[in-house]
Amino acid sequence: MTARILDGKAIAARIRAGLAARTATLSFRPGLRVVRVGEDPASGVYVRNKDKAAKEVGFDSATVHLPESTTEADLLATIAALNADPAVDGILVQLPLPAHIRTEAAIAAVDPAKDVDGFHPLNAGRLAAGQPGLVPCTPRGVMHILAESGATLRGARAVVLGRSQIVGRPMAQLLLGADCTVTIAHSRTRDLPAECRRAEILVAAVGRPEMVRGDWIAPGAVVVDVGINRLPDGKLVGDVAFAEASAVAGAITPVPGGVGPMTIACLLENTLDAALARRGAA
Numbered sequence: 001m002t003a004r005i006l007d008g009k010a011i012a013a014r015i016r017a018g019l020a021a022r023t024a025t026l027s028f029r030p031g032l033r034v035v036r037v038g039e040d041p042a043s044g045v046y047v048r049n050k051d052k053a054a055k056e057v058g059f060d061s062a063t064v065h066l067p068e069s070t071t072e073a074d075l076l077a078t079i080a081a082l083n084a085d086p087a088v089d090g091i092l093v094q095l096p097l098p099a100h101i102r103t104e105a106a107i108a109a110v111d112p113a114k115d116v117d118g119f120h121p122l123n124a125g126r127l128a129a130g131q132p133g134l135v136p137c138t139p140r141g142v143m144h145i146l147a148e149s150g151a152t153l154r155g156a157r158a159v160v161l162g163r164s165q166i167v168g169r170p171m172a173q174l175l176l177g178a179d180c181t182v183t184i185a186h187s188r189t190r191d192l193p194a195e196c197r198r199a200e201i202l203v204a205a206v207g208r209p210e211m212v213r214g215d216w217i218a219p220g221a222v223v224v225d226v227g228i229n230r231l232p233d234g235k236l237v238g239d240v241a242f243a244e245a246s247a248v249a250g251a252i253t254p255v256p257g258g259v260g261p262m263t264i265a266c267l268l269e270n271t272l273d274a275a276l277a278r279r280g281a282a
């Protein structure tokens with residue numbers, strides 16, 4: 001068997017085209033501000049890609065780049081000013097932040113109504129409580145990919161590998177909301193390969209290059225690889241050993257071109273959602 005490739009790049013392009021068409025009908029431009037602190041090299045590329053994607057769908061987008069020496073108080077003041085700015089619908093504080101700034105303090109400072117990352121504890125709580133709110137972009141993107149895969153979610157055994165606040169936990173909540181039977185497995189799980197082999201839907205989000213081997217996968221499973229790991233030789237690989245896995249799985253996302261582009265498309269979806277909710281408009 002050779003797995004069907006779930007082309008996140010193509011799905012993301014369709015979502016972005018739909019968002020552009022929708023934005024063109026609005027009487028205002030959704031406003032996005034990405035806050036970057038310091039010079040983390042990967043952040044530079046990611047932030048540019050987000051800004052470019054937002055401008056392409058017609059949003060009013062800008063990056064606020066603060067120096068490495070920015071204090072936590074300065075960052076919180078910048079966030080407070082964006083919270084108060086009526087032209088701003090979405091605020092994203094790019095991670096990682098410099099070590100002298102408390103990440104949780106920055107996340108908690110964002111107005112939950114403008115929290116397009118869905119990282120604020122109020123939005124995390126809403127998701128866990130089954131209430132509407134802004135949902136983290138990567139898990140939202142994975143749900144789109146699963147919808148496109150044609151997999152039946154109701155009653156399916158789903159295993160989420162990884163328990164981060166940003167991906168694993170919200171991912172499990174969304175799958176639960178879609179009536180999957182959800183297991184969250186992680187680095188302390190006893191017999192990880194056996195847990196993964198039970199999965200009809202496997203979402204890998206551990207940040208360990210090619211950790212999930214072919215014999216961890218049930219024949220025909222849908223495998224979504226959230227990992228983006230840069231090897232010493234510059235090659236980009238996921239958390240799943242792609243060649244081995246695609247010989248067993250029914251469908252699988254590639255890296256690159258899988259979940260990554262969906263994360264950006266869902267940031268744009270969240271920004272439009274936030275704008276419509278805040279402005280009470282359609």
Ligand SMILES: Nc1nc(=O)c2c([nH]1)NC[C@@H]1CN(c3ccc(C(=O)N[C@@H](CCC(=O)O)C(=O)O)cc3)C=[N+]21
Nearest residue numbers: 046092093094095096117228256257258260261263264
């Ligand atoms: N507050 C915050 N929100 C984030 O959503 C956030 C963040 N901080 N910090 C960094 C991570 C990483 N991230 C990615 C988004 C898109 C791709 C992406 O589009 N990847 C492409 C290209 C990868 C490449 O060539 O480098 C792909 O997978 O095909 C990757 C990574 C968002 N992040």
Ligand SMILES: [Mg+2]
Nearest residue numbers: 099101102103
């Ligand atoms: Mg810190």
